[in-house]
Amino acid sequence: MALLHSIGRRVGKRLVASLPALLGVVVFTFLLMRVLPGDPAAFFASGPNAGQEEIDELRRQLGLDRPIPEQLVRYLYDIATGHLGRSITTGQPVVRDLADRLPASLELSLCGLALALVLALPLGIAAALRPGSPVDHGVRFLCTLGVCVPTFVSGLLLIYAFYVVAGIAPDPTGRIDIFAAPPPDITGFLLIDFLLVGDLAGWRAAAAQLLLPAITMALFVLAPLARMTRASLMAVLGSDFIRTARSIGLASWRVVMVYALRNALLPVLTIVGIVFSTMLGANVLVEKVFSWPGIGSYALDALVASDYAPVQGFVLLIAAIFVVVNLTIDVLYGIADPRVSIE
Amino acid sequence: MSGALLQVEDLHVSFSTRGGMVQAVRGLSLDIAPGGTLAIVGESGSGKSVTAYAVTQLLDKAGRIVRGRIRFRGQDITRAGAAQMKALRGAAISMVFQSPRTALNPIRSIGRQIMDAVGAHQALPRAALRARALELLEAVRIPAARFDAYPEELSGGMCQRVMIAMAIACDPALLIADEPTTGLDVTTQKAVMDLLTRLIAERRMSLILITHDLGLAARYCREVAVMQQGVVVERAPAGTLFARPQHPYTCKLVAASPTLTSTVADLVGGAAASLPPEGEGGAKRRKGDVAMDSVPVLSTESVRASPFRPCGAPSPSGGRNEGPLLEAHNLVKRYAGATAVGDVSLDLRRGESLGVVGESGSGKSTLSRLVCRLIDPDGGRILFDGHDIGAVAARDFHAAPQRRDIQIVFQDPHDSLNPRFSAFDCIAHPLRRLLKPAENDMRRRVQESAERCGLSPDLLSRFPHQLSGGQKARVGIARAIAVAPRLLVLDEPTAALDVSVQAVVLKLLDDLRRDEGLAFLFVSHDLNVVRMMCDRIIVMRQGCVVEEGPGQEIFAAPKAAYTRELLAAIPHVEPEPALAG
Numbered sequence: 001m002a003l004l005h006s007i008g009r010r011v012g013k014r015l016v017a018s019l020p021a022l023l024g025v026v027v028f029t030f031l032l033m034r035v036l037p038g039d040p041a042a043f044f045a046s047g048p049n050a051g052q053e054e055i056d057e058l059r060r061q062l063g064l065d066r067p068i069p070e071q072l073v074r075y076l077y078d079i080a081t082g083h084l085g086r087s088i089t090t091g092q093p094v095v096r097d098l099a100d101r102l103p104a105s106l107e108l109s110l111c112g113l114a115l116a117l118v119l120a121l122p123l124g125i126a127a128a129l130r131p132g133s134p135v136d137h138g139v140r141f142l143c144t145l146g147v148c149v150p151t152f153v154s155g156l157l158l159i160y161a162f163y164v165v166a167g168i169a170p171d172p173t174g175r176i177d178i179f180a181a182p183p184p185d186i187t188g189f190l191l192i193d194f195l196l197v198g199d200l201a202g203w204r205a206a207a208a209q210l211l212l213p214a215i216t217m218a219l220f221v222l223a224p225l226a227r228m229t230r231a232s233l234m235a236v237l238g239s240d241f242i243r244t245a246r247s248i249g250l251a252s253w254r255v256v257m258v259y260a261l262r263n264a265l266l267p268v269l270t271i272v273g274i275v276f277s278t279m280l281g282a283n284v285l286v287e288k289v290f291s292w293p294g295i296g297s298y299a300l301d302a303l304v305a306s307d308y309a310p311v312q313g314f315v316l317l318i319a320a321i322f323v324v325v326n327l328t329i330d331v332l333y334g335i336a337d338p339r340v341s342i343e
Numbered sequence: 344m345s346g347a348l349l350q351v352e353d354l355h356v357s358f359s360t361r362g363g364m365v366q367a368v369r370g371l372s373l374d375i376a377p378g379g380t381l382a383i384v385g386e387s388g389s390g391k392s393v394t395a396y397a398v399t400q401l402l403d404k405a406g407r408i409v410r411g412r413i414r415f416r417g418q419d420i421t422r423a424g425a426a427q428m429k430a431l432r433g434a435a436i437s438m439v440f441q442s443p444r445t446a447l448n449p450i451r452s453i454g455r456q457i458m459d460a461v462g463a464h465q466a467l468p469r470a471a472l473r474a475r476a477l478e479l480l481e482a483v484r485i486p487a488a489r490f491d492a493y494p495e496e497l498s499g500g501m502c503q504r505v506m507i508a509m510a511i512a513c514d515p516a517l518l519i520a521d522e523p524t525t526g527l528d529v530t531t532q533k534a535v536m537d538l539l540t541r542l543i544a545e546r547r548m549s550l551i552l553i554t555h556d557l558g559l560a561a562r563y564c565r566e567v568a569v570m571q572q573g574v575v576v577e578r579a580p581a582g583t584l585f586a587r588p589q590h591p592y593t594c595k596l597v598a599a600s601p602t603l604t605s606t607v608a609d610l611v612g613g614a615a616a617s618l619p620p621e622g623e624g625g626a627k628r629r630k631g632d633v634a635m636d637s638v639p640v641l642s643t644e645s646v647r648a649s650p651f652r653p654c655g656a657p658s659p660s661g662g663r664n665e666g667p668l669l670e671a672h673n674l675v676k677r678y679a680g681a682t683a684v685g686d687v688s689l690d691l692r693r694g695e696s697l698g699v700v701g702e703s704g705s706g707k708s709t710l711s712r713l714v715c716r717l718i719d720p721d722g723g724r725i726l727f728d729g730h731d732i733g734a735v736a737a738r739d740f741h742a743a744p745q746r747r748d749i750q751i752v753f754q755d756p757h758d759s760l761n762p763r764f765s766a767f768d769c770i771a772h773p774l775r776r777l778l779k780p781a782e783n784d785m786r787r788r789v790q791e792s793a794e795r796c797g798l799s800p801d802l803l804s805r806f807p808h809q810l811s812g813g814q815k816a817r818v819g820i821a822r823a824i825a826v827a828p829r830l831l832v833l834d835e836p837t838a839a840l841d842v843s844v845q846a847v848v849l850k851l852l853d854d855l856r857r858d859e860g861l862a863f864l865f866v867s868h869d870l871n872v873v874r875m876m877c878d879r880i881i882v883m884r885q886g887c888v889v890e891e892g893p894g895q896e897i898f899a900a901p902k903a904a905y906t907r908e909l910l911a912a913i914p915h916v917e918p919e920p921a922l923a924g
């Protein structure tokens with residue numbers, strides 16, 4: 001009860017504390033978009049030979065003829081009332097567009113993160129238990145490779161190997177085969193929706209589509225997770241309470257798993273939060289390579305088209321997710337480490 | 344000696360370091376009988392802890408048993424395999440470690456950790472483990488309600504009792520306690536050691552107590568083995584050893600340990616040779632009779648060597664009025680609602696030495712920082728030489744003229760030196776900041792100050808990690824006196840040092856004070872040290888002064904019950920050892 005209470009208080013405090021940062025992000029993005037070269041009115045006018053009147057009319061419709069401070073105030077008012085504007089490219093409200101695409105990005109990032117963790121933790125543990133051994137060097141090599149090779153290169157390599165040469169991967173075009181029937185839109189997460197309607201064949205197809213992009217993402221974030229696990233576990237293994245655990249005759253697997261690993265995972269937890277937020281924002285390239293209909297490629301298209309509203313909406317969304325993710329990590333940390341919840 | 348529980352013969356342990364193999368233990372032999380209590384005493388680096396870890400095979404990866412034999416109950420365990428050691432550890436030989444807080448898993452409740460210790464050698468159902476853990480908690484006098492507490496919620500003494508509960512969980516025959524009470528307050532130390540020895544006696548266990556504290560060894564163990572540089576140089580029953588030490592090293596150790604009656608000069612004995620020659624001239628003078636500025640006679644050597652204002656630059660605030668040098672009135676300091684210092688008043692005459700003693704949390708360090716003007720008081724006044732320095736904010740005090748008059752020597756000689764500064768730069772730092780002398784002048788002042796503290800000039804180019812603990816302590820003192828202060832605040836200046844080094848450093852400080860007419864505010868938890876170093880003592884508890892008076896008087900006839908308790912808790916070498924084993 002006391003723990004829940006303390007968590008609740010921490011969550012509330014953190015949410016309030018994050019409001020100024022969010023406001024700053026909103027204002028900054030707004031100004032940045034106004035400073036960038038490119039005039040949406042000219043871009044969206046009927047053609048290169050559109051008259052000046054047409055452009056001015058469009059400008060008036062978009063509200064771009066008003067002074068910038070007034071635009072900002074209107075924009076803030078819109079955000080406060082839950083409107084993020086309308087995308088000129090898709091003609092849809094930005095909120096709807098983002099809501100349609102967010103599950104795709106989240107599904108990809110979460111699966112990528114899960115894969116990365118499944119790989120990174122054992123690798124990090126193996127490296128920490130035998131520092132300087134061939135295993136350690138192998139892990140280091142793999143991590144370096146993951147960091148050095150850009151995601152679009154590793155993505156293309158994977159496509160080449162598994163789709164073009166081996167022919168075992170499905171077309172790298174989106175979340176689901178274009179001829180397959182999508183599941184009813186319940187959560188937006190295909191893997192979950194397919195399971196909910198009990199369509200296992202569909203689930204397998206969706207998972208197959210997801211596998212290569214998720215591996216690409218996982219390779220990208222393998223290094224920070226594995227290296228952090230290794231470093232943190234090595235530090236913990238050298239600490240006094242590990243010596244104590246050994247001195248009372250605990251079995252060595254118990255010393256490592258219960259005493260060392262649980263302590264070592266605390267800093268890894270922090271890294272997971274950072275890595276996940278980075279993945280969400282930075283998976284644009286992966287989404288492009290695999291034609292993944294996520295928010296990253298949506299925002300990139302809008303940016304190229306000088307479409308203000310989607311870009312602003314995207315940045316705000318990512319910032320909000322960042323806050324939520326960090327908050328979640330913070331709460332988890334508070335549960336995992338009694339020292340945090342005390343003060 | 345086939346009846347011995349543990350027998351170590353000709354043990355050699357080496358560590359591979361970057362500079363090659365280092366022999367930590369070289370040919371050590373000792374044994375302990377069932378039910379015996381043996382103290383291994385020695386200074387840091389003597390190999391006493393390494394011996395313990397070699398026995399339980401808990402040495403660092405770099406450490407290796409090169410030669411020798413360890414037998415436990417007649418069985419050779421020198422090269423026992425992991426499985427055999429696992430079966431022995433906890434069940435037959437267990438350990439209690441130094442720094443109890445870090446020795447416990449910070450994110451596992453103490454109850455679970457004790458359950459782990461019980462369960463390591465007995466396959467019991469959960470409920471039985473829990474019941475046994477509760478019994479153990481009761482045995483070490485921790486309320487059952489704390490079962491789910493985490494180590495940082497407990498005091499250091501309680502953590503050590505949890506550690507003891509874990510160590511005795513499976514009724515081992517031998518318990519090795521490695522500096523179990525270092526870092527704990529004297530009264531806590533007494534409680535923990537009394538508990539430990541009582542449990543050992545009740546359960547007919549043997550105890551090996553590893554300590555640097557001769558008093559502790561004498562009080563709690565029947566036999567004492569003295570280690571120096573990896574070998575046992577002398578072994579005898581505790582009473583005999585301290586009454587008639589045979590080996591020169593033992594003699595030196597016994598002499599260097601502060602006792603109820605010792606003086607600073609007694610401590611040094613043979614070590615005095617390493618002291619600077621300047622010490623002699625000043626020692627004859629009456630302590631603290633005059634302020635430094637008006638000291639009429641100085642031996643020529645002192646004049647040459649002393650950096651104390653021989654070359655102009657008199658202290659801007661160096662008036663000669665005859666009031667007290669330092670006065671504090673009703674000082675109050677609170678941290679987050681808790682009162683660290685509550686209504687403390689004190690005064691300090693020129694050249695006087697005032698001791699502040701108390702246990703951790705008594706507010707003595709906070710008091711010293713208030714006086715140094717490193718932190719701001721929440722109430723009260725601080726007058727230095729008649730000037731209200733309490734009115735200057737701590738963050739601005741570096742620019743105040745009194746900054747150079749009040750200098751501090753910190754507790755940890757290592758952590759209080761910038762690792763990227765050479766000894767020279769460390770000493771020169773306050774000079775550069777406060778006096779800004781010309782480069783030549785500064786070089787001379789630094790050298791004088793270093794020489795005054797017994798640091799040879801070739802050490803000045805070294806970095807802190809290249810210096811020994813005693814040398815680092817000297818650098819810290821040289822830095823403090825380089826700007827010729829009139830008040831030196833010493834915050835546990837010798838707490839991190841070995842006794843023989845402590846003796847030399849105390850002698851140095853005492854000489855400095857007598858020679859230069861420095862006033863000391865000497866903060867320490869070690870009552871014997873304070874008694875030797877100080878004219879007057881104030882005893883603090885929970886932020887308040889419980890007793891104040893001349894040192895000898897407080898020791899001879901303590902008025903406050905708390906002072907009596909503190910005095911009773913100090914383990915001494917001389918009295919016949921109370922054989923608690």
